Amino acid sequence: MNTALLNADKTFTLESKDAQPLEEGQVRLDVAWCGICGTDLHIYRGHMDKRLNFPEVIGHEASATVAEVGPGVTEYAVGDAVVVRPLDACGECPACERGFGHVCNNLNFIGIDSSGAFQQSWNVPAKLLHRLPEGMNLELAAFVEPLAVACHDVRMAGLKADEFSVVLGGGPIGLLIAMAARAVGARVAISELSESRLELAQKLGFDTINAGSDDVEAAVIEKSGADGADVVFEVSGAAPPIRQMTKLARVRGRVVVVAIVPEPTPVDLFQVFWKELQIIGTRVYEPEDYDRAIELLASGEVDPSTLVTGRFGLSQIGEAFQSLDTDSQHMKILVNCQD
Ligand SMILES: [Zn+2]
Ligand SMILES: [Zn+2]
Structure with a gap:
């Protein structure tokens, strides 16, 4: 059994699939580790059924080793350690023409719109690979994708050393944003409701605000020193943090929208007018964010290993998803795709 297919009813079918022949520009990967993303959980729970083609192989937070090189691929060789940036852009739409292929109008998000990483052997376009430094831990490298999200958010914010930032929400992405913010030398506080998440944030050395019992606005003003x-x-x-977010920013501050908010939700726009705020939307990452994430992990500047709350083999993927689905204490579960 080398392939995990997700069905529409929260079950996985494990199958033995023969390797598919490589097309022009493709490589075959031996997938090492793949993290389970919040998006994967949404898919599992049936929130994205319209976009999925069940049964489907999902998973997009993978580290891997090149196992075979297809026709036309010259820049990679068998044995190279890599990660996959799972955004296959069309190259022709207005977004692509403007140079923003990561938000391509016809984006093929590999692992959602086409087959992903929860399989032992995976064919992907070589143009989406990023090489890992010699000797980099492949388990840690499964964090490149979510950390690249955080690096993109911090870069889009223009966050600088000694600036003060507040992160509303202390889940995996919130904590990675806090780590990426700290890596540029900024001060960070994390505002969160869950006691266990607050504890973890403190363990990671972050200043915290208890959104349930503290006056968040007063705490942010005080911690900002301004x-x-x-x-x-x-x-x-x-909804409550979204309503409050513009109140927390200083004059000419920036508010970065990271969360996916599918329904129109009230925002205090008077604050935007009064303080000349900028609201910045962010979605996934660009190639340079991947490079930055690899650099931060390889150098040890960012160490997300404390976020790992479970490790499962590919053959136990059903248990892995069930555990994430039912236990809110989880942060990041990693799946060993060779196991
Ligand atoms: Zn993800
Ligand atoms: Zn496009």
Whole structure:
């Protein structure tokens, strides 16, 4: 059994699939580790049924080793350690023509719109690979994709050393944003409701605000040492922080929308007018964010190993998803795709 197919009813079918012949520009990967993303959980729970083609192989947070090189591929060789940036852009739409292939109008998000990484052997376009430094831990490298999200958010915010930022929501992405913010030398506080997530944030050395019992606005003003945060990252997607986020920013501050908020949700736009705020949307990552994430992990500047709350073999993938689905204490579960 080398392939895990997700069905529409929260079950996986494990199959033995023969390797598919490589097309022009493709490589075959031996997938090492693949993290389970919040998006994967959404898919599992049936929130994205319209976009999925069940049964489907999902998974997009993979580290891997090149096992075979297809026709026309010259820049990679068998044995290279790599990660996959799972955004296959069309190259022709207005977004692509403007140079923003990561938000391509016809984006093929590999692992959602086409077959992903929860399989032992995976064919992908070589143009989407990023090489890992010699000797880099492949388990840690499964964090490149989510950390690249965080690096993109911090870069889009223009966050600088000594600026003060507040992260609303202390889940995996919130914590990775806090780590990426700290890596540029910014000060960070994390606002979160869950006691266990607050504890983890503190264990990682972050200043925290208990959104359930503290006055978040007063705490942000106080911690900023001025008139509010230089940058507010909204990662929770919940209505109360979204209503409050513009109040937390200083004059001419930036508010970065990270969470996916599918329904129109009230925002205090008077604050945007009054303080001349910028609201910045962010979605996935660009190639340079992948390079930055690899650099941060390889150098040890960012160490997300504390976020790992479970490791499962590919043959136990059903248990892995069930555990993430039912236990809110989980942060990041990693799947060993060779096991
Ligand atoms: Zn992801
Ligand atoms: Zn495009």
